[in-house]
Amino acid sequence: MLYFNQSQNVNITAEQRYQGLLERLLLSTLIGMPCCLFLFINGTMLFTLRSKSVFCETSRYILLYNLLFADTVLLALSQLLYILAACRIRLTYPVCGVLAMLTSLTNVISTLTLVVMSLERYVAVCYPLRHAPIITIRNTGMAICVVWTVSLLNILIRVLLLLNFAFEDLQSLQMTDSCSDIAMILSPMSDLYNKAYTCFVFILASVAITSSYVGVIVAARSASTDKASAQKARNTLLLHLVQLGLSLLSTMHTSIVISLATTLQRLLIVRIKSIFYVFIFILPRCLCSLIYGLRDQTIRPALMYHLCGQLKLSCPSKGSGLKNNSE
Structure with a gap:
Protein backbone atom coordinates (compact mmCIF):
# COMPACT_ATOMS: atom_id res chain seq x y z
CA MET A 1 0.00 0.00 0.00
CA LEU A 2 2.87 2.36 0.84
CA TYR A 3 4.57 1.54 -2.47
CA PHE A 4 1.31 2.26 -4.33
CA ASN A 5 0.98 5.68 -2.67
CA GLN A 6 4.60 6.53 -3.45
CA SER A 7 4.14 5.47 -7.07
CA GLN A 8 0.97 7.53 -7.33
CA ASN A 9 2.74 10.58 -5.91
CA VAL A 10 5.58 10.16 -8.42
CA ASN A 11 3.06 9.97 -11.28
CA ILE A 12 1.27 13.11 -10.08
CA THR A 13 4.57 14.98 -9.76
CA ALA A 14 5.66 13.88 -13.25
CA GLU A 15 2.30 14.92 -14.68
CA GLN A 16 2.52 18.35 -13.02
CA ARG A 17 6.02 18.83 -14.39
CA TYR A 18 4.82 17.83 -17.86
CA GLN A 19 1.90 20.26 -17.67
CA GLY A 20 4.23 22.99 -16.44
CA LEU A 21 6.60 22.35 -19.35
CA LEU A 22 3.75 22.48 -21.89
CA GLU A 23 2.44 25.69 -20.34
CA ARG A 24 5.87 27.31 -20.46
CA LEU A 25 6.24 26.36 -24.12
CA LEU A 26 2.77 27.70 -24.91
CA LEU A 27 3.34 30.96 -23.04
CA SER A 28 6.77 31.42 -24.63
CA MET A 45 10.68 51.99 -38.64
CA LEU A 46 14.30 52.63 -37.66
CA PHE A 47 15.28 52.01 -41.27
CA THR A 48 12.45 54.31 -42.43
CA LEU A 49 13.68 57.13 -40.17
CA ARG A 50 17.05 56.95 -41.94
CA SER A 51 15.64 56.59 -45.46
CA LYS A 52 14.71 60.25 -46.11
CA SER A 53 16.42 63.55 -45.43
CA VAL A 54 13.30 65.03 -43.82
CA PHE A 55 13.59 62.52 -40.98
CA CYS A 56 17.32 63.13 -40.51
CA GLU A 57 16.94 66.92 -40.52
CA THR A 58 13.94 67.29 -38.19
CA SER A 59 14.53 67.39 -34.43
CA ARG A 60 11.31 65.57 -33.63
CA TYR A 61 12.23 62.57 -35.78
CA ILE A 62 15.82 62.52 -34.52
CA LEU A 63 14.49 62.24 -30.97
CA LEU A 64 12.04 59.58 -32.11
CA TYR A 65 14.90 57.56 -33.62
CA ASN A 66 16.79 57.70 -30.33
CA LEU A 67 13.69 56.62 -28.38
CA LEU A 68 12.83 53.85 -30.82
CA PHE A 69 16.42 52.56 -30.85
CA ALA A 70 16.48 52.34 -27.03
CA ASP A 71 13.05 50.67 -26.92
CA THR A 72 14.00 48.14 -29.61
CA VAL A 73 17.23 47.14 -27.84
CA LEU A 74 15.36 46.93 -24.53
CA LEU A 75 12.62 44.81 -26.10
CA ALA A 76 15.20 42.43 -27.59
CA LEU A 77 17.08 42.12 -24.28
CA SER A 78 13.85 41.58 -22.34
CA GLN A 79 12.79 38.83 -24.72
CA LEU A 80 16.22 37.18 -24.47
CA LEU A 81 16.07 37.21 -20.65
CA TYR A 82 12.50 35.88 -20.76
CA ILE A 83 13.52 32.96 -22.99
CA LEU A 84 16.48 32.17 -20.73
CA ALA A 85 14.20 32.21 -17.68
CA ALA A 86 11.54 30.08 -19.39
CA CYS A 87 14.18 27.51 -20.40
CA ARG A 88 15.66 27.71 -16.88
CA ILE A 89 19.10 28.55 -18.22
CA ARG A 90 21.37 29.96 -15.52
CA LEU A 91 24.05 32.44 -16.54
CA THR A 92 27.24 33.47 -14.79
CA TYR A 93 27.32 36.75 -12.88
CA PRO A 94 29.59 38.55 -15.42
CA VAL A 95 27.37 37.64 -18.40
CA CYS A 96 24.19 38.49 -16.53
CA THR A 113 14.09 60.78 -24.22
CA LEU A 114 10.35 60.80 -23.52
CA VAL A 115 10.95 63.86 -21.35
CA VAL A 116 12.87 65.68 -24.10
CA MET A 117 10.23 64.80 -26.71
CA SER A 118 7.47 66.09 -24.42
CA LEU A 119 9.29 69.38 -23.91
CA GLU A 120 9.75 69.68 -27.68
CA ARG A 121 6.00 69.29 -28.23
CA TYR A 122 5.35 71.85 -25.49
CA VAL A 123 7.59 74.42 -27.19
CA ALA A 124 6.06 73.64 -30.60
CA VAL A 125 2.51 74.35 -29.38
CA CYS A 126 3.01 77.05 -26.74
CA ALA A 132 12.76 76.92 -34.76
CA PRO A 133 15.45 78.95 -32.90
CA ILE A 134 15.20 76.77 -29.77
CA ILE A 135 14.71 73.27 -31.20
CA THR A 136 17.63 73.15 -33.62
CA MET A 175 23.91 32.10 -10.73
CA THR A 176 21.32 30.11 -8.82
CA ASP A 177 18.39 32.17 -10.13
CA SER A 178 17.26 33.55 -13.46
CA CYS A 179 19.13 36.56 -14.80
CA SER A 180 17.38 39.90 -14.44
CA ASP A 181 18.12 43.51 -13.64
CA ILE A 182 16.92 42.99 -10.06
CA ALA A 183 19.04 39.85 -9.65
CA MET A 184 22.19 41.96 -10.03
CA ILE A 185 21.35 44.12 -7.00
CA LEU A 186 23.60 42.20 -4.62
CA SER A 187 24.10 44.64 -1.74
CA PRO A 188 21.94 46.96 0.40
CA MET A 189 23.83 49.97 -0.96
CA SER A 190 23.04 48.95 -4.55
CA ASP A 191 19.40 48.44 -3.63
CA LEU A 192 19.21 51.86 -1.95
CA TYR A 193 20.88 53.59 -4.91
CA ASN A 194 18.66 51.82 -7.44
CA LYS A 195 15.48 52.84 -5.60
CA ALA A 196 16.63 56.44 -5.12
CA TYR A 197 17.71 56.85 -8.76
CA THR A 198 14.53 55.24 -10.09
CA CYS A 199 12.34 57.50 -7.95
CA PHE A 200 14.31 60.59 -9.01
CA VAL A 201 14.10 59.79 -12.74
CA PHE A 202 10.40 58.96 -12.73
CA SER A 212 3.89 69.89 -20.74
CA TYR A 213 0.47 68.27 -20.99
CA VAL A 214 -1.16 70.94 -18.82
CA GLY A 215 0.64 73.68 -20.75
CA VAL A 216 -0.64 72.32 -24.05
CA ILE A 217 -4.22 72.16 -22.68
CA VAL A 218 -4.01 75.78 -21.55
CA ALA A 219 -2.53 76.85 -24.88
CA ALA A 220 -5.27 75.01 -26.78
CA ARG A 221 -7.83 77.41 -25.32
CA SER A 222 -6.02 80.39 -26.73
CA ALA A 223 -7.43 81.89 -29.92
CA SER A 224 -3.95 82.24 -31.44
CA THR A 225 -3.11 78.53 -31.13
CA ASP A 226 -3.59 76.00 -33.91
CA LYS A 227 -6.37 73.83 -32.48
CA ALA A 228 -5.54 70.75 -34.57
CA SER A 229 -1.85 70.89 -33.67
CA ALA A 230 -2.62 71.40 -29.98
CA GLN A 231 -5.09 68.49 -29.96
CA LYS A 232 -2.55 66.18 -31.63
CA ALA A 233 0.21 67.25 -29.23
CA ARG A 234 -2.10 66.70 -26.25
CA ASN A 235 -2.92 63.16 -27.38
CA THR A 236 0.77 62.42 -27.94
CA LEU A 237 1.70 63.66 -24.46
CA LEU A 238 -1.11 61.62 -22.94
CA LEU A 239 0.26 58.50 -24.63
CA HIS A 240 3.73 59.41 -23.32
CA LEU A 241 2.26 59.50 -19.80
CA VAL A 242 0.83 56.01 -20.37
CA GLN A 243 4.26 54.81 -21.52
CA LEU A 244 5.88 56.34 -18.46
CA GLY A 245 3.31 54.77 -16.13
CA LEU A 246 3.84 51.31 -17.62
CA SER A 247 7.61 51.74 -17.40
CA LEU A 248 7.27 52.71 -13.74
CA LEU A 249 5.27 49.55 -13.10
CA SER A 250 8.14 47.53 -14.59
CA THR A 251 10.37 48.74 -11.74
CA MET A 252 7.77 47.69 -9.16
CA HIS A 253 6.73 44.31 -10.54
CA THR A 254 9.34 42.34 -8.58
CA SER A 255 8.04 43.62 -5.25
CA ILE A 256 4.48 42.81 -6.32
CA VAL A 257 5.41 39.29 -7.39
CA ILE A 258 7.33 38.65 -4.15
CA SER A 259 4.34 39.72 -2.05
CA LEU A 260 1.98 37.53 -4.08
CA ALA A 261 4.33 34.54 -3.87
CA THR A 262 3.62 34.19 -0.14
CA THR A 263 -0.03 33.34 -0.76
CA LEU A 264 -0.31 31.96 -4.31
CA GLN A 265 0.92 28.73 -5.90
CA ARG A 266 4.07 28.70 -8.02
CA LEU A 267 2.24 27.89 -11.27
CA LEU A 268 -0.11 30.81 -10.76
CA ILE A 269 2.84 33.09 -10.04
CA VAL A 270 4.41 32.06 -13.36
CA ARG A 271 1.19 33.02 -15.17
CA ILE A 272 1.03 36.38 -13.38
CA LYS A 273 4.67 37.11 -14.25
CA SER A 274 3.94 36.33 -17.91
CA ILE A 275 0.98 38.73 -17.90
CA PHE A 276 3.11 41.42 -16.25
CA TYR A 277 5.82 40.86 -18.85
CA VAL A 278 3.39 41.45 -21.71
CA PHE A 279 1.74 44.57 -20.32
CA ILE A 280 4.61 46.36 -18.56
CA PHE A 281 7.64 45.24 -20.58
CA ILE A 282 6.50 44.53 -24.15
CA LEU A 283 3.59 46.98 -24.50
CA PRO A 284 5.48 50.20 -23.58
CA ARG A 285 8.21 49.32 -26.10
CA CYS A 286 5.66 48.86 -28.88
CA LEU A 287 3.72 52.08 -28.29
CA CYS A 288 6.22 54.21 -30.22
CA SER A 289 5.50 52.32 -33.43
CA LEU A 290 1.77 52.62 -32.81
CA ILE A 291 1.88 56.30 -31.79
CA TYR A 292 4.07 57.57 -34.61
CA GLY A 293 3.89 54.84 -37.24
CA LEU A 294 0.11 55.04 -37.51
CA ARG A 295 -0.66 58.64 -36.46
CA ASP A 296 2.15 60.63 -38.08
CA GLN A 297 1.17 61.59 -41.63
CA THR A 298 4.82 61.94 -42.68
CA ILE A 299 6.05 58.59 -41.35
CA ARG A 300 3.04 56.40 -42.15
CA PRO A 301 3.30 56.32 -46.00
CA ALA A 302 7.03 55.65 -45.92
CA LEU A 303 6.68 53.02 -43.18
CA MET A 304 3.89 51.18 -45.00
CA TYR A 305 5.89 51.27 -48.23
CA HIS A 306 8.93 49.68 -46.56
CA LEU A 307 6.77 47.12 -44.73
CA CYS A 308 5.08 46.09 -47.97
CA GLY A 309 8.45 45.89 -49.68
CA GLN A 310 10.03 43.74 -46.98
CA LEU A 311 7.02 41.47 -46.60
CA LYS A 312 6.80 41.16 -50.44
CA LEU A 313 3.06 41.60 -50.47
CA SER A 314 1.32 41.08 -53.77
CA CYS A 315 0.01 44.65 -53.94
CA PRO A 316 2.17 46.53 -56.49
CA SER A 317 -0.42 49.23 -57.08
CA LYS A 318 -0.76 49.98 -53.37
CA GLY A 319 2.99 49.85 -52.88
CA SER A 320 3.63 52.26 -55.73
CA GLY A 321 0.92 54.57 -54.44
CA LEU A 322 2.49 54.62 -51.00
CA LYS A 323 5.85 55.28 -52.60
CA ASN A 324 4.50 58.26 -54.48
CA ASN A 325 2.85 59.60 -51.35
CA SER A 326 6.01 59.21 -49.29
CA GLU A 327 8.02 61.06 -51.91
Whole structure:
Protein backbone atom coordinates (compact mmCIF):
# COMPACT_ATOMS: atom_id res chain seq x y z
CA MET A 1 0.00 0.00 0.00
CA LEU A 2 2.87 2.36 0.84
CA TYR A 3 4.57 1.54 -2.47
CA PHE A 4 1.31 2.26 -4.33
CA ASN A 5 0.98 5.68 -2.67
CA GLN A 6 4.60 6.53 -3.45
CA SER A 7 4.14 5.47 -7.07
CA GLN A 8 0.97 7.53 -7.33
CA ASN A 9 2.74 10.58 -5.91
CA VAL A 10 5.58 10.16 -8.42
CA ASN A 11 3.06 9.97 -11.28
CA ILE A 12 1.27 13.11 -10.08
CA THR A 13 4.57 14.98 -9.76
CA ALA A 14 5.66 13.88 -13.25
CA GLU A 15 2.30 14.92 -14.68
CA GLN A 16 2.52 18.35 -13.02
CA ARG A 17 6.02 18.83 -14.39
CA TYR A 18 4.82 17.83 -17.86
CA GLN A 19 1.90 20.26 -17.67
CA GLY A 20 4.23 22.99 -16.44
CA LEU A 21 6.60 22.35 -19.35
CA LEU A 22 3.75 22.48 -21.89
CA GLU A 23 2.44 25.69 -20.34
CA ARG A 24 5.87 27.31 -20.46
CA LEU A 25 6.24 26.36 -24.12
CA LEU A 26 2.77 27.70 -24.91
CA LEU A 27 3.34 30.96 -23.04
CA SER A 28 6.77 31.42 -24.63
CA THR A 29 5.26 30.92 -28.09
CA LEU A 30 2.30 33.25 -27.48
CA ILE A 31 4.52 35.95 -26.04
CA GLY A 32 7.41 35.48 -28.45
CA MET A 33 5.34 35.85 -31.63
CA PRO A 34 4.04 39.42 -30.99
CA CYS A 35 7.43 40.38 -29.58
CA CYS A 36 9.19 39.25 -32.77
CA LEU A 37 6.53 41.02 -34.84
CA PHE A 38 7.11 44.33 -33.08
CA LEU A 39 10.87 43.87 -33.28
CA PHE A 40 10.43 43.57 -37.03
CA ILE A 41 8.16 46.64 -37.16
CA ASN A 42 10.53 48.64 -34.95
CA GLY A 43 13.49 47.65 -37.10
CA THR A 44 11.61 48.68 -40.25
CA MET A 45 10.68 51.99 -38.64
CA LEU A 46 14.30 52.63 -37.66
CA PHE A 47 15.28 52.01 -41.27
CA THR A 48 12.45 54.31 -42.43
CA LEU A 49 13.68 57.13 -40.17
CA ARG A 50 17.05 56.95 -41.94
CA SER A 51 15.64 56.59 -45.46
CA LYS A 52 14.71 60.25 -46.11
CA SER A 53 16.42 63.55 -45.43
CA VAL A 54 13.30 65.03 -43.82
CA PHE A 55 13.59 62.52 -40.98
CA CYS A 56 17.32 63.13 -40.51
CA GLU A 57 16.94 66.92 -40.52
CA THR A 58 13.94 67.29 -38.19
CA SER A 59 14.53 67.39 -34.43
CA ARG A 60 11.31 65.57 -33.63
CA TYR A 61 12.23 62.57 -35.78
CA ILE A 62 15.82 62.52 -34.52
CA LEU A 63 14.49 62.24 -30.97
CA LEU A 64 12.04 59.58 -32.11
CA TYR A 65 14.90 57.56 -33.62
CA ASN A 66 16.79 57.70 -30.33
CA LEU A 67 13.69 56.62 -28.38
CA LEU A 68 12.83 53.85 -30.82
CA PHE A 69 16.42 52.56 -30.85
CA ALA A 70 16.48 52.34 -27.03
CA ASP A 71 13.05 50.67 -26.92
CA THR A 72 14.00 48.14 -29.61
CA VAL A 73 17.23 47.14 -27.84
CA LEU A 74 15.36 46.93 -24.53
CA LEU A 75 12.62 44.81 -26.10
CA ALA A 76 15.20 42.43 -27.59
CA LEU A 77 17.08 42.12 -24.28
CA SER A 78 13.85 41.58 -22.34
CA GLN A 79 12.79 38.83 -24.72
CA LEU A 80 16.22 37.18 -24.47
CA LEU A 81 16.07 37.21 -20.65
CA TYR A 82 12.50 35.88 -20.76
CA ILE A 83 13.52 32.96 -22.99
CA LEU A 84 16.48 32.17 -20.73
CA ALA A 85 14.20 32.21 -17.68
CA ALA A 86 11.54 30.08 -19.39
CA CYS A 87 14.18 27.51 -20.40
CA ARG A 88 15.66 27.71 -16.88
CA ILE A 89 19.10 28.55 -18.22
CA ARG A 90 21.37 29.96 -15.52
CA LEU A 91 24.05 32.44 -16.54
CA THR A 92 27.24 33.47 -14.79
CA TYR A 93 27.32 36.75 -12.88
CA PRO A 94 29.59 38.55 -15.42
CA VAL A 95 27.37 37.64 -18.40
CA CYS A 96 24.19 38.49 -16.53
CA GLY A 97 25.78 41.73 -15.35
CA VAL A 98 26.42 42.86 -18.93
CA LEU A 99 22.85 42.06 -20.00
CA ALA A 100 21.36 43.68 -16.89
CA MET A 101 23.40 46.87 -17.32
CA LEU A 102 22.41 47.15 -20.98
CA THR A 103 18.77 46.71 -19.97
CA SER A 104 19.05 49.41 -17.33
CA LEU A 105 20.90 51.73 -19.73
CA THR A 106 18.26 51.52 -22.47
CA ASN A 107 15.44 51.84 -19.95
CA VAL A 108 16.79 55.14 -18.60
CA ILE A 109 17.55 56.42 -22.11
CA SER A 110 13.97 55.66 -23.14
CA THR A 111 12.52 57.48 -20.13
CA LEU A 112 14.70 60.58 -20.46
CA THR A 113 14.09 60.78 -24.22
CA LEU A 114 10.35 60.80 -23.52
CA VAL A 115 10.95 63.86 -21.35
CA VAL A 116 12.87 65.68 -24.10
CA MET A 117 10.23 64.80 -26.71
CA SER A 118 7.47 66.09 -24.42
CA LEU A 119 9.29 69.38 -23.91
CA GLU A 120 9.75 69.68 -27.68
CA ARG A 121 6.00 69.29 -28.23
CA TYR A 122 5.35 71.85 -25.49
CA VAL A 123 7.59 74.42 -27.19
CA ALA A 124 6.06 73.64 -30.60
CA VAL A 125 2.51 74.35 -29.38
CA CYS A 126 3.01 77.05 -26.74
CA TYR A 127 5.85 78.98 -28.43
CA PRO A 128 5.49 78.27 -32.17
CA LEU A 129 7.46 81.37 -33.22
CA ARG A 130 10.39 80.43 -30.99
CA HIS A 131 10.33 76.73 -31.83
CA ALA A 132 12.76 76.92 -34.76
CA PRO A 133 15.45 78.95 -32.90
CA ILE A 134 15.20 76.77 -29.77
CA ILE A 135 14.71 73.27 -31.20
CA THR A 136 17.63 73.15 -33.62
CA ILE A 137 19.56 70.12 -34.85
CA ARG A 138 22.53 71.20 -32.72
CA ASN A 139 20.45 71.58 -29.56
CA THR A 140 18.73 68.26 -30.24
CA GLY A 141 22.10 66.54 -30.57
CA MET A 142 23.24 68.12 -27.31
CA ALA A 143 20.04 66.95 -25.56
CA ILE A 144 20.62 63.39 -26.80
CA CYS A 145 24.24 63.53 -25.60
CA VAL A 146 23.05 64.66 -22.15
CA VAL A 147 20.53 61.79 -22.05
CA TRP A 148 23.20 59.22 -22.91
CA THR A 149 25.73 60.75 -20.50
CA VAL A 150 23.32 60.70 -17.55
CA SER A 151 22.34 57.11 -18.39
CA LEU A 152 25.97 55.98 -18.70
CA LEU A 153 26.88 57.64 -15.39
CA ASN A 154 24.10 55.66 -13.74
CA ILE A 155 25.52 52.43 -15.18
CA LEU A 156 29.04 53.37 -14.09
CA ILE A 157 27.89 53.92 -10.50
CA ARG A 158 25.97 50.64 -10.52
CA VAL A 159 29.02 48.76 -11.81
CA LEU A 160 31.23 50.30 -9.11
CA LEU A 161 28.72 49.29 -6.43
CA LEU A 162 28.55 45.83 -7.95
CA LEU A 163 32.33 45.42 -7.83
CA ASN A 164 32.25 45.99 -4.06
CA PHE A 165 30.36 42.71 -3.66
CA ALA A 166 32.49 39.85 -2.30
CA PHE A 167 32.34 37.51 -5.32
CA GLU A 168 35.39 35.63 -4.00
CA ASP A 169 33.25 34.28 -1.15
CA LEU A 170 30.96 32.51 -3.61
CA GLN A 171 31.63 28.87 -4.43
CA SER A 172 30.93 29.55 -8.09
CA LEU A 173 30.14 32.49 -10.37
CA GLN A 174 27.20 30.48 -11.72
CA MET A 175 23.91 32.10 -10.73
CA THR A 176 21.32 30.11 -8.82
CA ASP A 177 18.39 32.17 -10.13
CA SER A 178 17.26 33.55 -13.46
CA CYS A 179 19.13 36.56 -14.80
CA SER A 180 17.38 39.90 -14.44
CA ASP A 181 18.12 43.51 -13.64
CA ILE A 182 16.92 42.99 -10.06
CA ALA A 183 19.04 39.85 -9.65
CA MET A 184 22.19 41.96 -10.03
CA ILE A 185 21.35 44.12 -7.00
CA LEU A 186 23.60 42.20 -4.62
CA SER A 187 24.10 44.64 -1.74
CA PRO A 188 21.94 46.96 0.40
CA MET A 189 23.83 49.97 -0.96
CA SER A 190 23.04 48.95 -4.55
CA ASP A 191 19.40 48.44 -3.63
CA LEU A 192 19.21 51.86 -1.95
CA TYR A 193 20.88 53.59 -4.91
CA ASN A 194 18.66 51.82 -7.44
CA LYS A 195 15.48 52.84 -5.60
CA ALA A 196 16.63 56.44 -5.12
CA TYR A 197 17.71 56.85 -8.76
CA THR A 198 14.53 55.24 -10.09
CA CYS A 199 12.34 57.50 -7.95
CA PHE A 200 14.31 60.59 -9.01
CA VAL A 201 14.10 59.79 -12.74
CA PHE A 202 10.40 58.96 -12.73
CA ILE A 203 9.44 61.94 -10.57
CA LEU A 204 11.40 64.19 -12.92
CA ALA A 205 9.81 62.57 -15.97
CA SER A 206 6.30 62.69 -14.49
CA VAL A 207 6.59 66.38 -13.58
CA ALA A 208 8.03 67.31 -17.00
CA ILE A 209 5.48 65.38 -19.07
CA THR A 210 2.51 66.38 -16.89
CA SER A 211 3.56 70.05 -16.96
CA SER A 212 3.89 69.89 -20.74
CA TYR A 213 0.47 68.27 -20.99
CA VAL A 214 -1.16 70.94 -18.82
CA GLY A 215 0.64 73.68 -20.75
CA VAL A 216 -0.64 72.32 -24.05
CA ILE A 217 -4.22 72.16 -22.68
CA VAL A 218 -4.01 75.78 -21.55
CA ALA A 219 -2.53 76.85 -24.88
CA ALA A 220 -5.27 75.01 -26.78
CA ARG A 221 -7.83 77.41 -25.32
CA SER A 222 -6.02 80.39 -26.73
CA ALA A 223 -7.43 81.89 -29.92
CA SER A 224 -3.95 82.24 -31.44
CA THR A 225 -3.11 78.53 -31.13
CA ASP A 226 -3.59 76.00 -33.91
CA LYS A 227 -6.37 73.83 -32.48
CA ALA A 228 -5.54 70.75 -34.57
CA SER A 229 -1.85 70.89 -33.67
CA ALA A 230 -2.62 71.40 -29.98
CA GLN A 231 -5.09 68.49 -29.96
CA LYS A 232 -2.55 66.18 -31.63
CA ALA A 233 0.21 67.25 -29.23
CA ARG A 234 -2.10 66.70 -26.25
CA ASN A 235 -2.92 63.16 -27.38
CA THR A 236 0.77 62.42 -27.94
CA LEU A 237 1.70 63.66 -24.46
CA LEU A 238 -1.11 61.62 -22.94
CA LEU A 239 0.26 58.50 -24.63
CA HIS A 240 3.73 59.41 -23.32
CA LEU A 241 2.26 59.50 -19.80
CA VAL A 242 0.83 56.01 -20.37
CA GLN A 243 4.26 54.81 -21.52
CA LEU A 244 5.88 56.34 -18.46
CA GLY A 245 3.31 54.77 -16.13
CA LEU A 246 3.84 51.31 -17.62
CA SER A 247 7.61 51.74 -17.40
CA LEU A 248 7.27 52.71 -13.74
CA LEU A 249 5.27 49.55 -13.10
CA SER A 250 8.14 47.53 -14.59
CA THR A 251 10.37 48.74 -11.74
CA MET A 252 7.77 47.69 -9.16
CA HIS A 253 6.73 44.31 -10.54
CA THR A 254 9.34 42.34 -8.58
CA SER A 255 8.04 43.62 -5.25
CA ILE A 256 4.48 42.81 -6.32
CA VAL A 257 5.41 39.29 -7.39
CA ILE A 258 7.33 38.65 -4.15
CA SER A 259 4.34 39.72 -2.05
CA LEU A 260 1.98 37.53 -4.08
CA ALA A 261 4.33 34.54 -3.87
CA THR A 262 3.62 34.19 -0.14
CA THR A 263 -0.03 33.34 -0.76
CA LEU A 264 -0.31 31.96 -4.31
CA GLN A 265 0.92 28.73 -5.90
CA ARG A 266 4.07 28.70 -8.02
CA LEU A 267 2.24 27.89 -11.27
CA LEU A 268 -0.11 30.81 -10.76
CA ILE A 269 2.84 33.09 -10.04
CA VAL A 270 4.41 32.06 -13.36
CA ARG A 271 1.19 33.02 -15.17
CA ILE A 272 1.03 36.38 -13.38
CA LYS A 273 4.67 37.11 -14.25
CA SER A 274 3.94 36.33 -17.91
CA ILE A 275 0.98 38.73 -17.90
CA PHE A 276 3.11 41.42 -16.25
CA TYR A 277 5.82 40.86 -18.85
CA VAL A 278 3.39 41.45 -21.71
CA PHE A 279 1.74 44.57 -20.32
CA ILE A 280 4.61 46.36 -18.56
CA PHE A 281 7.64 45.24 -20.58
CA ILE A 282 6.50 44.53 -24.15
CA LEU A 283 3.59 46.98 -24.50
CA PRO A 284 5.48 50.20 -23.58
CA ARG A 285 8.21 49.32 -26.10
CA CYS A 286 5.66 48.86 -28.88
CA LEU A 287 3.72 52.08 -28.29
CA CYS A 288 6.22 54.21 -30.22
CA SER A 289 5.50 52.32 -33.43
CA LEU A 290 1.77 52.62 -32.81
CA ILE A 291 1.88 56.30 -31.79
CA TYR A 292 4.07 57.57 -34.61
CA GLY A 293 3.89 54.84 -37.24
CA LEU A 294 0.11 55.04 -37.51
CA ARG A 295 -0.66 58.64 -36.46
CA ASP A 296 2.15 60.63 -38.08
CA GLN A 297 1.17 61.59 -41.63
CA THR A 298 4.82 61.94 -42.68
CA ILE A 299 6.05 58.59 -41.35
CA ARG A 300 3.04 56.40 -42.15
CA PRO A 301 3.30 56.32 -46.00
CA ALA A 302 7.03 55.65 -45.92
CA LEU A 303 6.68 53.02 -43.18
CA MET A 304 3.89 51.18 -45.00
CA TYR A 305 5.89 51.27 -48.23
CA HIS A 306 8.93 49.68 -46.56
CA LEU A 307 6.77 47.12 -44.73
CA CYS A 308 5.08 46.09 -47.97
CA GLY A 309 8.45 45.89 -49.68
CA GLN A 310 10.03 43.74 -46.98
CA LEU A 311 7.02 41.47 -46.60
CA LYS A 312 6.80 41.16 -50.44
CA LEU A 313 3.06 41.60 -50.47
CA SER A 314 1.32 41.08 -53.77
CA CYS A 315 0.01 44.65 -53.94
CA PRO A 316 2.17 46.53 -56.49
CA SER A 317 -0.42 49.23 -57.08
CA LYS A 318 -0.76 49.98 -53.37
CA GLY A 319 2.99 49.85 -52.88
CA SER A 320 3.63 52.26 -55.73
CA GLY A 321 0.92 54.57 -54.44
CA LEU A 322 2.49 54.62 -51.00
CA LYS A 323 5.85 55.28 -52.60
CA ASN A 324 4.50 58.26 -54.48
CA ASN A 325 2.85 59.60 -51.35
CA SER A 326 6.01 59.21 -49.29
CA GLU A 327 8.02 61.06 -51.91
